[in-house]
Amino acid sequence: EKADPQKTAFLLRKAWTLYSVTPLYGFRRARLRDYARLLGAFIAAEKQKGLAVEVGVELDIKVALSSLADIRGSELDQAALLVQLSSRSRGSSRNSEDKPVWWGWFCSVFGDELSENVPEHFTCLPLFLSHGAESYTALVGSWFQKTFDCCFRRLAISPLNLSWMVAMWAGCKLDRAASAVELVFSVPRLAQPLDISYAIHPEDAKALWDTVQKTPGEITQEEVDVFMDCLYAHFHRHFKIHLSAAKLVKISTAVALAHCDGIVKILHSQYLPGVLMLLTELAISQIQ
Amino acid sequence: HLATSLPLPSERDHLRPRIDMVVFMIDIKSKYSLKNVEASLAYLDARFFLGKVCFLVTGVGRVNACSIETNAICKLGETYCSPVIFCELELEGVRASTAQRLLRMLRICAGLIPGVSALSFVSLMRKSDGD
Numbered sequence: 001e002k003a004d005p006q007k008t009a010f011l012l013r014k015a016w017t018l019y020s021v022t023p024l025y026g027f028r029r030a031r032l033r034d035y036a037r038l039l040g041a042f043i044a045a046e047k048q049k050g051l052a053v054e055v056g057v058e059l060d061i062k063v064a065l066s067s068l069a070d071i072r073g074s075e076l077d078q079a080a081l082l083v084q085l086s087s088r089s090r091g092s093s094r095n096s097e098d099k100p101v102w103w104g105w106f107c108s109v110f111g112d113e114l115s116e117n118v119p120e121h122f123t124c125l126p127l128f129l130s131h132g133a134e135s136y137t138a139l140v141g142s143w144f145q146k147t148f149d150c151c152f153r154r155l156a157i158s159p160l161n162l163s164w165m166v167a168m169w170a171g172c173k174l175d176r177a178a179s180a181v182e183l184v185f186s187v188p189r190l191a192q193p194l195d196i197s198y199a200i201h202p203e204d205a206k207a208l209w210d211t212v213q214k215t216p217g218e219i220t221q222e223e224v225d226v227f228m229d230c231l232y233a234h235f236h237r238h239f240k241i242h243l244s245a246a247k248l249v250k251i252s253t254a255v256a257l258a259h260c261d262g263i264v265k266i267l268h269s270q271y272l273p274g275v276l277m278l279l280t281e282l283a284i285s286q287i288q
Numbered sequence: 289h290l291a292t293s294l295p296l297p298s299e300r301d302h303l304r305p306r307i308d309m310v311v312f313m314i315d316i317k318s319k320y321s322l323k324n325v326e327a328s329l330a331y332l333d334a335r336f337f338l339g340k341v342c343f344l345v346t347g348v349g350r351v352n353a354c355s356i357e358t359n360a361i362c363k364l365g366e367t368y369c370s371p372v373i374f375c376e377l378e379l380e381g382v383r384a385s386t387a388q389r390l391l392r393m394l395r396i397c398a399g400l401i402p403g404v405s406a407l408s409f410v411s412l413m414r415k416s417d418g419d
Contacts, residue, residue, distance in 0.1 A: 156352035159317075163355075188317075221357055228319075245320035247353065260352070 007068065010103070012269060016129035017137070018155040018262040020283035021106060023114070023122035024148035029079075032065040035147075039063045039083070042143045043136075061136075062086045062098055073110035073277055078125055080107035085136055102132030104140055109276040114284045126283040127276065128152060129264075155262040155283055159248035162258060165278065167224045169255035170202070171209035172271060178202035178254035183231070185246035196246065198235060202254060294328035308398040309340050309406075311390060316347045319355045322364075329368065339406030340397045341370040344386070349376035371413045 040063040047061075064084045071080035082105040086098035106125035108115065115124045130137045141152045157165075170181045180199045187194040212227045213219065232243045250259045256275050257265040266275050289307070296304070310332060315321040325343070332341070343365055347353065365372035375386040397406045 158352050159355040160357060221360075232319075242320045244323060244355075245318045247317060248355065 008070065008269065008272065011105075011272065012266055014103075014131045015263055015265045016131055018157075018264060018279060018283070019128040019130070019141075019152045020155045020286040021126055021128045021144075022151045022287055023118050023124045023126075024144070024150045025122055027123040027148050029067065032067070036063045036065040038147070039065075039140065039143050043085075043139050046139055060088050061101075062088060068105065068107070071105075071107050071109070071272075071276065073108070073273065073280075074112055076112045076115040077108045077110065078115075078123055080105055081125060083140055085132070085140070102130070102136040102140075104128065104130040104132075104137065107276060107280070109273055109280045111280045111284055113281075114287065123148075126287055127155075127280045128283075153286060155279075155286055157258055157260050157262055157282065159260065161282060162248050162251050162260060163228050164219070164224050165256070165258050166251040166253060167209060167212075167227045168219060168274075168278070169251075169253040169271070170200075170205040170227075171213060172253075172255050172268075173206075174202075174254050174268070179252075181205040181254075182250075182252040183243075183248060184250040184252075185243055186249045187246045195249075196241070196243065198231070198243065200231070205253075293324055294331035307336075309342070309390075309394045310336055311342055311344050313344045313346060314356070314361060316345055316356050316358075316361075317350070317353045322356050322360070326364070337368055337370060339370075339408075339410035341368065342390075342393065343368075343370060343372045344390070345372060345374045346377050348374045349378060349382075369410070369414070371410060 040061065043061050043063070062085070064082075064086070066082050066084075068080035068082050072078065082103070084100055084104075085102040086100045088098050105128070107127050107129075108125050109127075111124055111126050114126055118124050130140075144150060145152060166181065166183060179202065181202055182200070183198045185196045185198070187196065208230055209227055212223050212230075214223065228244075235241060235243050248260070251257070255266075255268050255271045257267070264275070264279065266272055289304070312325045312328070313321070314325050343361065345358075345361055361372055373386065373389065376382050377386070393409070395401055396404050396409045399405075
């Protein structure tokens, strides 16, 4: 399949909840239609049992599984796998449209560290992203876990990793006018929870990163530390608050947004592979 | 004795008892605590680093709240030739065992254990870390 920006456009500007997934056992790419049928039957059966997804709404859920061939990094990576749930209200005429209600996709971008060491019959797709009702995520997740003996875990993002992301993405070159770089901190141990939002002009942030980064294409922990220390020092000079004592919970750049609960939103197609590569790495380190 | 940073205020020097051991506490959730410790290290007499200093890293139970890289802390321990102890104070069991461990180290540093000096103990600890 050739690269089709239309196919991947729906991945942008959606808030995806992140999970790490252990390798799938016995997964066969040729059986996607069978799997879709089985998953559809499973969801219908669960609803019959009274584990209704939405009370009082009569909906038939249709399942579609497809491969996203261009979402991979190296030759060792498996092509991404997309699961889409659509609803069609019962009793409607044949010209009713399926309305997509839930998306979930598995991917691996430069996940060689995992793929290299995996035994036969296992498929490595360590990163899972979902968008839609949590109840559907639970249904799809439990079917995959039962069918392929894998394990899903929510992927949280530590403040350390968030600061890597903001340093990397603030330094990205963008042709259009970019939105502000924003960092949100939560202050611990107060009677009333306090959030501090620190917004920086994107050009200033990029200029700062350019002075810090020594080798283009390479980023070190030291460079990220210097970048963050500059931001903290600037804030302290003006507000006498040590942001380094607070918890970085959310970062926002023109490339992508990320929240420590493991929620990302990718805004720019050019940087989609780069963002996925970083997230794949995080997923793999959670699995190992 | 607890202090938020060094140097200790000089007004109370004459009232202070002898200090046998210094524990630098670093909260892995706060970058600021690491910077604070690094700044305070400069104010400690070099003789303390012969086995009377240790670094206590707290909050390690929550990997997802990490704001400091553990390598940076281990490097700090190596640079100052002092042991690094990782713990989670929010867990009662770990809190109690960490306290007991620190007390045992303190007794050695205060010279209360015959035949074991602070320096020999810390080099013993470092040898086992390296293995």
